[in-house]
Amino acid sequence: MNRFVRLAEHDRAEIRFRIDGRGVTALEGDTLLTAMRLNGFILRWSEFSDGPRAGFCLMGACQDCWVTTAEGGRLRACSTLVANDLSILTTPEVE
Amino acid sequence: MTAPRIIVVGAGPAGIRAAQTLVEAGVRPVVIDEGEASGGQIYRRQPNGFKRDFRQLYGTEHRRARDLHETFDALREKMDYRPRTLAWNLSEGALHIVHNGISNAVPFDGMILATGATDRLLPVRGWTTPGVYSLGASQIALKAQACAIGRRVVFIGTGPLLYLVATQYLKAGAEVAAVLDTSAFGHRLAALPLLLARPDALAKGLALIAQLRLAGITMLTGIRPIAIEAGADRNVARVHVRDARGRDRNFMCDAVAMGYHLRPETQLADLARCDFSFDPATHLWSPMTDAMGRTSVRGIYVAGDGVKISGADAAEIAGRLAAHAAIADLHSAHPAGRGAEGSVKKLLTSHRRMDRFRRGLAKGFPWPAHLAEALPDDTILCRCESVTVGSLRMAATALGAPEVNRAKAFVRVGMGRCQGRFCGPASAEILAAVLGKSTDGVGRLRGQAPVKPLPIATVPEDAS
Secondary structure, eight states, X not given: OXXXXXXXXXXXXXXXXXXXXXXXXXXXXXXHHHHHHHTTOXXXXXXXXXXXXXXXXXXXXXXXXXXXXXXXXXXXXXXSBOOTTOEEESSXXXX | OOOOOEEEEOOSHHHHHHHHHHHHTTOOOEEEOSSSSSSTTTTOOOOTTOOOOHHHXXXXXXXXXXXXXXXXXXXXXXXXXXXXXXXXXXXXXEEEEEETTEEEEEEOSEEEEOOOEEEOOOOOBTTTSTTEEEHHHHHHHHHHHSEESSSXXXXXXXXXXXXXXXXXXXXXXXXXXXXXXXXXXHHHHHHHHHHTTSHHHHHHHHHHHHHHHHTTOOEEOSOEEXXXXXXXXXXXXXXXXXXXXXXXXXXXXXXEEEEESEEEOOHHHHHTTOOEEEETTTTEEXXXXXXXXXXXXXXXXXXXXXXXXXXXXXXXXHHXXXXXXXXHHHOTTSHHHHTTHHHHHHHHHHHHHHHHHHHHHHHHSOOOHHHHHTOOTTSEEETTTTEEHHHHHHHHHTSOOOSHHHHHHHHOTTOSTTTTTTTHHHHHHHHHHHHTOOGGGGOOOOOOSSSSOOOTTOEEGGGO
């Protein structure tokens, strides 16, 4: 299983948020991408049916890391800091 | 005479030095930057609450980083600094920006584009697998987030960044599975005379390789990437390459950092209708400039990696030069515009040395155009819309696309959300090969506004 590995800077306030309904934690200052990858989640499923995606450039250029919030909003995970009470869906309900 | 209105786009090394030089000449520049804070990608600052010091963050470049950050912070009251702001379009005499979903137009007399670079990518089977990141991304994860992209990382591609980031991972305590370089040792030897233009930088590069060797890291040169393979959990599990002697080699890993040196961000110069030229040594298109950074369009200047990939030290010099040019062209009445000849001369001399080194890097770590040409048809070329290499070839053979913009219209390669930043360089080589043309013979992907996606809710300022 690929996930990010935190190597330093452990001493920060804890953030609680939800991914696919599951409560997870991160630290203040983590980007949403970092927080999701540290918890072992992918970010989204490709809308072209070729599998899961987990971001790529981390500098706001590739646009691979747009995630969906439970409210239907969209966030670029590499340039958004994680916040308490965020709720992210890696598999938005499509009907 | 009132000071001219000058915009600097980008707050990395080039943009910071440009802003500083403008302020010294009595100009109050508008500085537009997409980042949370100044520093660019190379000297990116960590978020509030992180505690690593300059030395831990920037290694051998810690003094430069500190000086740039302190310089910029000291300028805050003397410029109109707009962080977290995207410059997305240009019209006659105005730059269109968006911040927090509000867009407006900033009129200008002169504009210095210090837009930096992104990783240059060569697609490979499996490169969309979770756990595969660009080299720049793997460095950002470490610098700005104190995280490794995985527990055991393969570094693949070519360029100085390959060895730099692998070494940074090693030092930070991550496991480096292998460093796999498509360029050959012979390329580096041939590049030595040019690389000797900057003995200090060359020595730093050699030290990186020595550190990896000392740590017993597998380093291969002259490799051909075959595939990145996923495990049962659909995350990356293995990298398959062919070594210089044609043997298959596999490296188990849980993350991959890949990149083939960098490519300049030239979209705004394109929208400003600057003339571009193709550099056969790097296979990159860049705005044409004089030695100072003047483009073919009056009032538009470019500096740093946003023109040619010369690195951070060269970018600082280029930023100063472009600002001096803007002052001379637009603000000649100011005394600073007249007294600068001596320092400009010195800057030009060191910039020439930097450019010689740049050519050395291009020669030592060449873009593997031949590998792009040989990519199998089923490889995903466009990450945004999952268009394959085969579809692009079909655009040329069955649909008759004679150049990249027609091919884009036919099969959408380069039309996705990244606007060709990641598929563009390989697309040009694939198309050129299938049409039997030179790489510049298939043209250049034209920039389109918005240069990055805008939030759907974006509204003009006067409507809000």
